[in-house]
Amino acid sequence: MQAGLPPKPRAAVVRDALGVGTAVGLSGFAFGVTSAGAGMSVAQTCVLSLFVFTGASQFALVGALGTGGNPFAAAAGALLLGVRNAFYGLRLSQLLGLPRAVRPFAAQWVIDETSAVALAQPDRRLARLGFTITGVSLYAGWNITTLLGALGASALGDPAAWGLDVAGPAVFLALLVPMLRARTAGPGAGGTGASGTGASGTGAAETGVSAAGAEAARNGAAGSRPGGVSGREPVTRTGDAGAVTSGEAGFPRQEAAVAALAVVLALACVPFVPAGVPVLVAVLAAPAVLAVARLSAARSTREGRR
């Protein structure tokens, strides 16, 4: 909720946090099923949810391992998806003001959903409350439903016959689209301090890679809706590439270009490199698009001077 609104009661924060935590916790079931379908044991599946605890990375890892990908390439792909959590952590450390001794324990909960809820709160006290309750309910829900999904999947037999091999791509699509619609360059793009938290909370929910980020925003739990943003204010971007503008369909152009180039690169190298490697090649789309944007920005500046 935006700063400046009447103070938000603790009960509302608790309700929002529990709602987000529970809704997303349930999608652990989808992960459990997918992981078991990809050939992971129940123990491996549960260890992933307990210790990796960031959905997109987990889906990516089991997807790559399930298709016989090189384990190290698979892990590298999963880690690339986890990098964004560092940026959530950066925002959260300013907002929550955690003592040094608490950080190692709080770190595991630094993910899309907890960041979306915490950054949407007007002050530190409520942010800590939202972060903690979302973290607890999500961690419990995600791990319990992972176990149920893994056990359920082995009872189903051949996962492909049930179409379960498409659960992974469907999850990724649900995660990707809100990122393409994202209003800001990333979490942390907003201002700092209490006045900025409302806006950046929205950003976190939308760039949120997880379904939960989208779901939280959709429920209004984090104080915003993904679709509502475009009507409210123009696309604002930070970042020194500068020349980023909103695409015709409301999709920021750079994001769309990166996604399209990544698809082409990945599919183009499928016949030539071992499984798991195409993702790593495709990730080069990000620096490539940024480099092109910078070059063209530099050129237009030069022409503008002439």
Added chain:
Amino acid sequence: MIWAAIVITAAGCYAVKLLGLSVPAAVLERPLVRRLAALVPIAALAALIALQTFADGPTLVVDARAAGLAAAAVALLLRAPFLVIVAVAVVVTAAVRALTG
């Protein structure tokens, strides 16, 4: 080897989270770094969608998975909840396989 990948991913993902909470803001707040961090997951997700839908070993195919993903895209456009999107994809894929297989 699968356990090795799991341990590397778990340790790496935890380290990245802790790094964010621990480093001085100036290190990660550089605009280029932040921009890359926003774009890298987009590239990875887009590539994973394409690969897990169209790749079959070293060849590319269009099969029931593509139908399932298209159904998921429609559900997404209709703003269906997350679990419904996944369920639609799974059900449509299974149905197309049952009909064509």
